[in-house]
Amino acid sequence: xxxxxxxxxxxMVLGAMxxxxxxxxxxxxxxxxxxxxxxxxxxxxxxxxxxxTDVLGRDVLSRLIYGARVSLIVAAVALLAGGGIGLMVxxxxxxxxxxxxxxxxxxxxxxxxxPTILIALLLAVSLGQGLQTIAIAITVLIWARFxxxxxxxxxxxxxxxxxxxARVHGCSHxxxxxxxxxxxxLNTFMVLLTLHIGFVIIVEASLSFLGAGIPPPTPSxxxxxxxxxxxxxxxxxxSVVPGAAIMLVVLAFNLFGDWLRDWLDPRLRQV
Amino acid sequence: xxxxxxRRLAQSVLLLFVLALIIFxxxxxxxxxxxxxxxxxxxxxxxxHLLRVLGLDRPVHEQLYLFLSGAVRGDLGESIRYRKPAxxxxxxxxxxxxxxxxxxxxxxxVVAIPLGVLAAVYRGTIVDRISGAVAVVGLATPSFWLGIxxxxxxxxxLGLLPSSxxxxxxxxVLPAITLGLFLVAGMMRLVRSSLLxxxxxxxxxxxxxxxxxxxxxxxxxxxxxxxxxxxxxxxxYFALLITGAIVTExxxxxxxxxxxxxxxxxxxxxPLLQAVILLKAIIVLGVNLGVDIVYAYLDPRVRYA
Numbered sequence: 394x395x396x397x398x399x400x401x402x403x404x405m406v407l408g409a410m411x412x413x414x415x416x417x418x419x420x421x422x423x424x425x426x427x428x429x430x431x432x433x434x435x436x437x438x439x440x441x442x443x444x445x446t447d448v449l450g451r452d453v454l455s456r457l458i459y460g461a462r463v464s465l466i467v468a469a470v471a472l473l474a475g476g477g478i479g480l481m482v483x484x485x486x487x488x489x490x491x492x493x494x495x496x497x498x499x500x501x502x503x504x505x506x507x508p509t510i511l512i513a514l515l516l517a518v519s520l521g522q523g524l525q526t527i528a529i530a531i532t533v534l535i536w537a538r539f540x541x542x543x544x545x546x547x548x549x550x551x552x553x554x555x556x557x558x559a560r561v562h563g564c565s566h567x568x569x570x571x572x573x574x575x576x577x578x579l580n581t582f583m584v585l586l587t588l589h590i591g592f593v594i595i596v597e598a599s600l601s602f603l604g605a606g607i608p609p610p611t612p613s614x615x616x617x618x619x620x621x622x623x624x625x626x627x628x629x630x631x632s633v634v635p636g637a638a639i640m641l642v643v644l645a646f647n648l649f650g651d652w653l654r655d656w657l658d659p660r661l662r663q664v
Numbered sequence: 665x666x667x668x669x670x671r672r673l674a675q676s677v678l679l680l681f682v683l684a685l686i687i688f689x690x691x692x693x694x695x696x697x698x699x700x701x702x703x704x705x706x707x708x709x710x711x712x713h714l715l716r717v718l719g720l721d722r723p724v725h726e727q728l729y730l731f732l733s734g735a736v737r738g739d740l741g742e743s744i745r746y747r748k749p750a751x752x753x754x755x756x757x758x759x760x761x762x763x764x765x766x767x768x769x770x771x772x773x774v775v776a777i778p779l780g781v782l783a784a785v786y787r788g789t790i791v792d793r794i795s796g797a798v799a800v801v802g803l804a805t806p807s808f809w810l811g812i813x814x815x816x817x818x819x820x821x822l823g824l825l826p827s828s829x830x831x832x833x834x835x836x837v838l839p840a841i842t843l844g845l846f847l848v849a850g851m852m853r854l855v856r857s858s859l860l861x862x863x864x865x866x867x868x869x870x871x872x873x874x875x876x877x878x879x880x881x882x883x884x885x886x887x888x889x890x891x892x893x894x895x896x897x898x899x900x901y902f903a904l905l906i907t908g909a910i911v912t913e914x915x916x917x918x919x920x921x922x923x924x925x926x927x928x929x930x931x932x933x934x935p936l937l938q939a940v941i942l943l944k945a946i947i948v949l950g951v952n953l954g955v956d957i958v959y960a961y962l963d964p965r966v967r968y969a
Contacts, residue, residue: 515687520693546819599911602911602915602931603911604926618809621812632809640809643806
């Protein structure tokens with residue numbers, strides 16, 4: 394078991410859920426006399442603000458804790474939507490085969506070769522920033538990856554005897570897909586979900602950094618890095634701390650995903 | 665061969681057409697596109713005037729025709745911020761990005777190939793583990809943050825390198841590293857796995873039986889074959905660099921098309937953004953098409969696949 398990863402993930406999830414209870418300050422409350430306080434271990438820092446304060450005197454630690462919520466909510470919504478669509482497309486494509494399959498796989502290929510992040514930026518500008526927009530944008534970005542891998546799995550499952558047997562028993566195609574195929578690709582699907590959490594968190598942070606994520610004042614890690622950028626010379630912690638948090642969490646999710654893959658579904662190694 | 669090229673060309677054009685439709689539709693689902701263009705203090709007359717000028721008071725199918733025929737002629741509207749045709753702004757900035765991309769690409773190859781080779785040759789040893797760790801950490805590092813950290817360390821603390829804008833050769837170092845590292849992790853893993861595959865093949869055994877040294881076998885016989893998948897992915901890497909450049913150029917205030925994309929988002933300059941996206945898509949699809957044609961020419965198996 395990757396214990397270190399699990400600890401990091403647990404701390405993040407608990408922190409995000411219990412944010413109002415454990416955050417030492419409000420994430421949005423400004424206090425100009427306290428602005429740009431360094432972290433506690435630097436000269437001039439105090440334990441009142443463990444990770445220092447930003448330009449508006451907001452507590453960095455509290456913003457970090459609340460920011461974890463944004464990362465996790467966006468990851469959850471986007472993965473469920475994008476992964477769900479990918480799962481359905483993959484199953485239909487692999488199971489039905491023929492023209493449907495070659496059409497759907499063309500679309501998947503086109504989506505994969507295309508720089509979809511541009512579409513995400515376009516969505517943010519035309520639909521306006523918000524949770525919904527960013528979830529749609531990331532869905533567009535990831536569904537094709539899921540569809541392709543799931544389809545590959547379905548091709549293998551479809552050829553097995555129990556599917557033919559179900560057909561002989563008079564099951565409809567829809568029933569076979571829902572009742573017999575889905576449970577058999579679920580392991581693969583779970584592994585794909587875990588392996589994509591880190592990717593989605595980075596995409597969300599990048600979009601927030603570019604001003605196309607969840608709008609302020611809701612704190613998000615990418616936006617915190619962006620806000621600290623112009624103060625890097627005088628207040629390094631504003632950018633470095635949230636960026637390090639992103640890196641640590643993504644690393645934890647990726648290592649956990651690798652472990653889960655080796656445990657549940659070693660054949661996916663090439664993916 | 666001609667049929668192959670025609671088919672791939674048709675696919676690319678179709679993809680661009682779909683993209684143009686998406687852009688057209690997105691500007692309209694959220695309300696009238698004129699509202700994306702108007703300033704907040706615009707009067708009702710301004711709005712009516714703009715609607716007439718842009719043809720937005722006509723039926724949807726006529727608007728679509730206007731938009732598509734404009735796009736084909738290279739007219740993608742006027743940038744709100746620069747008050748110039750959006751395509752013109754894009755092509756003014758493009759050379760700056762094109763200076764950065766090859767540096768990042770070469771830099772990434774120079775780091776990724778040796779690391780990948782070492783990892784494969786010393787498979788399972790500490791060397792393999794270290795390069796694996798580098799790849800894992802590299803994949804988890806957001807490049808916008810890496811750029812800022814590099815600026816902090818090398819420009820602010822050590823005062824060695826400039827932190828932003830274009831200039832002499834030293835200005836290229838940090839942006840090229842930031843953009844290139846974006847690719848290293850993936851490339852390295854690919855080199856490692858494809859080299860491992862090649863190392864198990866018959867001709868390598870023969871080369872060893874002939875008494876060739878380890879260095880010659882690995883670097884000459886194996887690596888050449890192992891690099892095929894890396895070069896096939898050139899189009900993919902190019903697309904990654906084009907999108908990676910948005911963040912990198914933003915961090916380093918590099919006046920290229922990546923930074924231009926960011927400006928279009930920040931200033932809500934919709935005509936500029938749609939032009940940037942369509943033109944980038946054309947470039948990426950064009951490069952991919954070129955790569956595919958070259959491979960089809962070199963390797964007949966691709967043509968009939």
